[in-house]
Amino acid sequence: MTWRATVLTLFPEMFPGPLGISLAGKALTTRLWALDIHDIRSSATDRHRSVDDTPAGGGPGMVLRADVLAKAIDSVETSPDRPRLLMSPRGRPLTQSWVMELAAGPGPLIVCGRFEGVDQRVIEARGLEEVSIGDYVLSGGEIAAMALIDACVRLLPGVMGKAESGEDESFSHGLLEYPQYTRPQDFEGRPIPDVLLSGDHAKVAGWRRSASEALTEARRPDLWAARNRQNPPKSKTDG
Ligand code: ADE
Numbered sequence: 001m002t003w004r005a006t007v008l009t010l011f012p013e014m015f016p017g018p019l020g021i022s023l024a025g026k027a028l029t030t031r032l033w034a035l036d037i038h039d040i041r042s043s044a045t046d047r048h049r050s051v052d053d054t055p056a057g058g059g060p061g062m063v064l065r066a067d068v069l070a071k072a073i074d075s076v077e078t079s080p081d082r083p084r085l086l087m088s089p090r091g092r093p094l095t096q097s098w099v100m101e102l103a104a105g106p107g108p109l110i111v112c113g114r115f116e117g118v119d120q121r122v123i124e125a126r127g128l129e130e131v132s133i134g135d136y137v138l139s140g141g142e143i144a145a146m147a148l149i150d151a152c153v154r155l156l157p158g159v160m161g162k163a164e165s166g167e168d169e170s171f172s173h174g175l176l177e178y179p180q181y182t183r184p185q186d187f188e189g190r191p192i193p194d195v196l197l198s199g200d201h202a203k204v205a206g207w208r209r210s211a212s213e214a215l216t217e218a219r220r221p222d223l224w225a226a227r228n229r230q231n232p233p234k235s236k237t238d239g
Contacts, residue, residue, distance in 0.1 A: 003156050004034040004107040005149045006082075008072050010051060010114050012039045014142045024150055027159045033107070035149070036076075040064075043072035052114075061116030069111065069122045076109065083108040084128050086118065087141030087148070091130030094148060096171035102148070103155040110148065112141030174227040176215045178208040 007015060015037045019025060027033055044051050045068065052062035073084070085108045092098075102108055111118070111128060123130070133144045154160055170177040181192040195207045217224045 001106060002031065002034050003103070003105075003152070004036065005145075005152075006036040006038070006076055006078060006107070006109040007112065007145055007149075008038045008040050008069070008076070008110070009112040009142055009145075010040050011112075011140065011142055012037045015146075017146060019146055019149060019153070023159060024153045027153060027156065032158050033153050033156055038072060038076055040069060040072045043068050043075060045071070055116060059116070063116055064114060064118040064122075066119035066122035066125070069118060070126060073109070073111070073122075073126050078109050079106065082106050084111075084126060085109065085148075086111045086113060086123060086128040086130045087133070087144040088113050088118075088130040089132050089135070089137050091132040094131050094133050094151075096151075099148070099151040100155060103152040107152070108148075110141075110145045112145050114140045171223075173212075174216075174223055174230070175212040176220060176223070178211040178215070 009015070016025070016028065016035055019035065020028060024033075028035060041049055041051055050065075051068050052064050055061065055063050083102065083105065087110060122128070131144070131148065133147050138144055181196060185192055185197075193207065195203050198204070216227070
């Protein structure tokens with residue numbers, strides 16, 4: 001079965017957008033994955049095709065209606081084993097390991113939130129899991145959905161060449177990726193580190209590992225601490 005992303009949005013014209021070019025776009029054209037876009041507004045029931053209303057209890061903004069979104073979800077043909085996600089800044093943070101899980105499955109159904117939010121009852125009634133792509137607020141879930149889909153698609157079999165395969169990259173070992181260099185040998189007086197030109201593969205690997213560790217410790221104390229919890233550094237008294 002082809003990995004499939006099914007997206008429910010009020011702005012279908014935003015898709016495929018960047019997912020239609022480069023790596024993901026080529027893979028979409030060659031049917032290594034599939035993208036279904038559904039317009040939530042098609043499920044509006046009233047004359048004005050309204051999809052949102054003012055929040056109960058007052059306050060600014062508009063809330064996506066439970067009945068309209070439920071109808072949109074129910075109108076999509078989908079198997080029950082597919083994850084049902086709602087892009088939202090209050091969701092569970094997306095990580096590379098969650099991306100790997102999603103990429104290994106049949107592919108998610110993704111609801112893009114808009115306005116001040118989505119009626120809580122449809123989140124519960126349709127079992128939507130909220131996903132955040134970071135601690136900042138986008139104007140809607142579409143760009144977040146694209147980020148999630150892109151991260152999954154590049155992991156699908158056949159999408160990345162062996163050479164670019166994701167095995168060595170940031171987060172796959174809980175570390176940030178080491179710095180990369182290419183020609184010219186000298187750029188504005190900055191040379192490529194000698195060890196990388198030494199041809200000694202073990203030395204290169206050692207340098208890269210140290211650089212990854214130093215970067216992770218400096219920039220991502222959270223990742224560094226998690227890694228050291230899983231894999232405590234050997235102390236001198238350890239034997
Ligand atoms: N919608 C708005 N902001 C978002 C975020 N940070 N992550 C996921 N969906 C969002």
